[in-house]
Amino acid sequence: MPETTSTIRRLRGSLAARILTGVTVAVGFALALTTAYFSIEQRAALDRDFRDQSQSFADALAAFAIEQLVAIDYPSLEYAIGVAGRKNEEIQQIEVLHEGRLAALYRRSEHSAGASFNSAVTWQDGTGIGEVRIVFSTNHLAALRNVALRDSLVTMLAIFVALGASLGFLLRRGVIRPVEELTARIEQAIGDALPELADSHDKDLGTLDEIIRLERRFTSLLDGLELRDRARSLAEKALIENQQNLERLVGERTDSLRAAEQEAVRQSQVKSQFLAAASHDLRQPMQAIGLFLHALERSKVNPEQAQLVASLSASARLLGELLDALLDISKLDAGAVVPNVAPVDIYGVFAELEGEFSQLALAKMLRFIIVMPPQTPVIQTDQRLLLAILRNLVGNAIKYTDRGGVLIAARRRRGELLIQVWDTGIGIAAADREQVYREFFQVHNPQRDRSRGLGLGLSIVRRLVTLLGYEIDCRSVPGKGTVFTIRVPDPLIANRGLSDSEAMPAEELGDVSFLRGRRVVIIEDDQLAAEGLCAMLGSYGLIVTAFANAGEALAAPDLTGADFYVSDYRLPGSMDGLQLLQTIRQRAGRPVDGLIVTGDTAAEQMGVFAASGWRVLHKPVCPVTLIAAIRDAVRPSGSAGRRRSASR
Numbered sequence: 001m002p003e004t005t006s007t008i009r010r011l012r013g014s015l016a017a018r019i020l021t022g023v024t025v026a027v028g029f030a031l032a033l034t035t036a037y038f039s040i041e042q043r044a045a046l047d048r049d050f051r052d053q054s055q056s057f058a059d060a061l062a063a064f065a066i067e068q069l070v071a072i073d074y075p076s077l078e079y080a081i082g083v084a085g086r087k088n089e090e091i092q093q094i095e096v097l098h099e100g101r102l103a104a105l106y107r108r109s110e111h112s113a114g115a116s117f118n119s120a121v122t123w124q125d126g127t128g129i130g131e132v133r134i135v136f137s138t139n140h141l142a143a144l145r146n147v148a149l150r151d152s153l154v155t156m157l158a159i160f161v162a163l164g165a166s167l168g169f170l171l172r173r174g175v176i177r178p179v180e181e182l183t184a185r186i187e188q189a190i191g192d193a194l195p196e197l198a199d200s201h202d203k204d205l206g207t208l209d210e211i212i213r214l215e216r217r218f219t220s221l222l223d224g225l226e227l228r229d230r231a232r233s234l235a236e237k238a239l240i241e242n243q244q245n246l247e248r249l250v251g252e253r254t255d256s257l258r259a260a261e262q263e264a265v266r267q268s269q270v271k272s273q274f275l276a277a278a279s280h281d282l283r284q285p286m287q288a289i290g291l292f293l294h295a296l297e298r299s300k301v302n303p304e305q306a307q308l309v310a311s312l313s314a315s316a317r318l319l320g321e322l323l324d325a326l327l328d329i330s331k332l333d334a335g336a337v338v339p340n341v342a343p344v345d346i347y348g349v350f351a352e353l354e355g356e357f358s359q360l361a362l363a364k365m366l367r368f369i370i371v372m373p374p375q376t377p378v379i380q381t382d383q384r385l386l387l388a389i390l391r392n393l394v395g396n397a398i399k400y401t402d403r404g405g406v407l408i409a410a411r412r413r414r415g416e417l418l419i420q421v422w423d424t425g426i427g428i429a430a431a432d433r434e435q436v437y438r439e440f441f442q443v444h445n446p447q448r449d450r451s452r453g454l455g456l457g458l459s460i461v462r463r464l465v466t467l468l469g470y471e472i473d474c475r476s477v478p479g480k481g482t483v484f485t486i487r488v489p490d491p492l493i494a495n496r497g498l499s500d501s502e503a504m505p506a507e508e509l510g511d512v513s514f515l516r517g518r519r520v521v522i523i524e525d526d527q528l529a530a531e532g533l534c535a536m537l538g539s540y541g542l543i544v545t546a547f548a549n550a551g552e553a554l555a556a557p558d559l560t561g562a563d564f565y566v567s568d569y570r571l572p573g574s575m576d577g578l579q580l581l582q583t584i585r586q587r588a589g590r591p592v593d594g595l596i597v598t599g600d601t602a603a604e605q606m607g608v609f610a611a612s613g614w615r616v617l618h619k620p621v622c623p624v625t626l627i628a629a630i631r632d633a634v635r636p637s638g639s640a641g642r643r644r645s646a647s648r
Helices: 002-012 014-071 072-086 137-195 210-295 303-334 346-363 381-398 456-466 528-539 550-555 577-588 603-612 622-633
Strands: 091-098 101-107 114-121 128-137 340-347 367-370 375-383 406-411 414-422 470-477 481-489 493-498 520-522 541-548 564-568 595-596 615-620
Touching: 014 072, 014 091, 014 114, 014 137, 072 091, 072 101, 091 114, 210 303, 210 528, 210 622, 340 346, 340 381, 346 367, 346 375, 346 381, 346 406, 375 381, 381 406, 381 414, 381 456, 381 481, 456 470, 520 528, 520 550, 528 541, 528 595, 528 622, 541 550, 550 577, 564 577, 564 622, 577 595, 595 603, 615 622
Parallel strands: 367 406, 520 541, 520 564, 564 595, 595 615
Antiparallel strands: 091 101, 091 128, 114 128, 340 375, 375 493, 406 414, 414 481, 470 481
16 A cells, blocks of 8 residues: 555656646647637638528529519519529528519518528619518528537547647657656766765655656766866866967958958949049040031031041040940949840951951051851850950050051861961060950050050950850960960851851941931030030931920920930939930820930949830940931831831
C-alpha cells in the first residue's frame, strides 16, 4: 500500500502528467470554442442558403406572373402556382396580389412553422403591378441545423481524443525521454569530471519531476565547474582585448577604404555633372547659331557673304561635334543607349565609311584601302553603334596620319570576326595605350588644339565596344603606325558575295515643297533660340507661331489646330515640355505630332526621355533632322514613304 501511494504521488508530480493535463484543458477549451464558432458559422450559412433559395424562387415566380397579371389570367396563374407548390414540399402557402387584390392562392392543408418571402411584380418600365408572397416551412432547415451540430460535436470529440493520444506519445518521446537522457549524461559528466560530487544526491530527488531533477544535478555540475571558469576568465579577457584591438585596426582600415571609395564615386559624379551641365549650357546658344546659319544659307547672299557663312557653319559644326561627344558620354554613362541588334552586312558598313572618309583621305594625299574576305560576312549587331565605333577609329587614323595611308579590313579567325583599322601615323607609346581610352586624353596634343577634338572619341569607342559585348585592343609602333582590332565573337550568320552596288547612302531631305502653309507651334523660352527656329522653319514656307512658356501656349484658342509642335524641355513655370505636349494631346482628343528639344544630358533625365514616348532632339538641333521629322509627320497621304509619327 505505501508503495502504491508513492507511485501515485510520483505520477502526480511527474512533468508529463502536469503538462498533459494543462495542454488537454487548453486544447479542449480551444476545440470547444472552435466547434461553437464553426457551428454558428454553419448555422448562418444554412440560414443564408435557405433565404437565398427561397427569395430566388419568389423572384422567379414574380417574373413568371407578369404576363398572367397583365392579361388578368388568374385561373392559369393559380394553376401554375399550385403545380409549383405541390412539387416543393417546403412551400406552405403562395399568394399573388394584383394591385393590392388577391389574384391567386395556393395553401397546403397541413401547416408548420415557416418564413415568409415577398417579391414585387414589376413591368418593363419599373412600374409595380403586384406582389408574390411565399411561406416556406423551416422544418427541413431545423433538421439540417441539428445534423450540423451533431457532426461538429462528433468531430470535436474525435479530434480531442486523437490530440490527447498524440500529445501523450509526443510528450513522452520528445520531452520526457530527452530530459531523462540529459540528466543521465550530466550524472555521467559529474562522475567523470567531478567525482567528489558523484555521491552528493538529494534524499528527496526521486520524488521530484524530471525538470527539477535535471536542474538540481545541473546546478551541482555548474558549481563544480565554477572554479575552472574563473581560471579561464583571465585568458578570455586577454583574448577579448586582442580581438578588440584587431577589430579596431580592421575598422580603421575599412573606414579609410570606404572614404577612398566614396571620394572616387564623388569625383565620378562631379565629372558626369560637369559634362551634363556644360553640354546643356553650351547647347542653348549653339541651337540658335545653327538655326540662324541654316536660314542664312537658304537666303540670297553674295559670294563673299556665302564664304563667311560657310566658315561660320564649319566652326559651328566643329563645336557641335565636340558637344555631341559630351552628349554621347552622358548617354552611355546613363545607360540610355540600348543596342538594336539586327543582321548587318559588313560590306555595307565599309561602303558607308568609304563614302564618308575617302575624300578626306584624298585631301591629305593618303591612300584609303578597304580589304574584305572573299565572302562578305553578315553579323548580328547594331549597325548604328558599330558605325559610330568605326567612324571614331577611322577619323582618328586620318587625323593623326600625314603620309602613307589608312586601311580598313575584316577577316575571320578561329570563330571570330576581326575588324581592324590600320594607319601609318604618329603611333602611340606603350605607356599611353591604355590612357588613350580615358576622357580628354590626347596623344601629341599638349597645346590642346581644338581642331583635333576633345579627346573623347576613344573613350566613347571603349564604352560602345563594351555595350555590344566585343573586345578591342591596340598595337602600335611610335613613328610607324597603329592598328585597332575589334573582336566580334561568333559573328557569322551568313556569307554573301561582294557587290559593287550595296552601299547604303544616307537619306536626303528630298522635296519638301508640300510643307508650305503648314502650321508649326514652337514653345521656347530662349528668345534667340526661338527666333532661330522661326527663321529656319519660315525659310521652308512653314507658318510658325512661337510661345515663351506653357501658360501662353495653353491660353491660345487655336493651339490644338497646328500640324506639328516643337517644345523645349525646360520651360518657365511648373510645367515642362513633356507635360505640355501630353496636355495638348489630351485637349486635341486625337494623336498629335511633336518632339522635344533639350540640352539636358543628365543621367537620370535620359531615362525620363526614353520612357516618355516622345521623340527627343538634343541641342544644337540639326535643321535637316528637324525638317525631316516635320516632313515625315505631315507628309501628304499617298506620297512616297510611310508616315512616322514623332509621338509614338
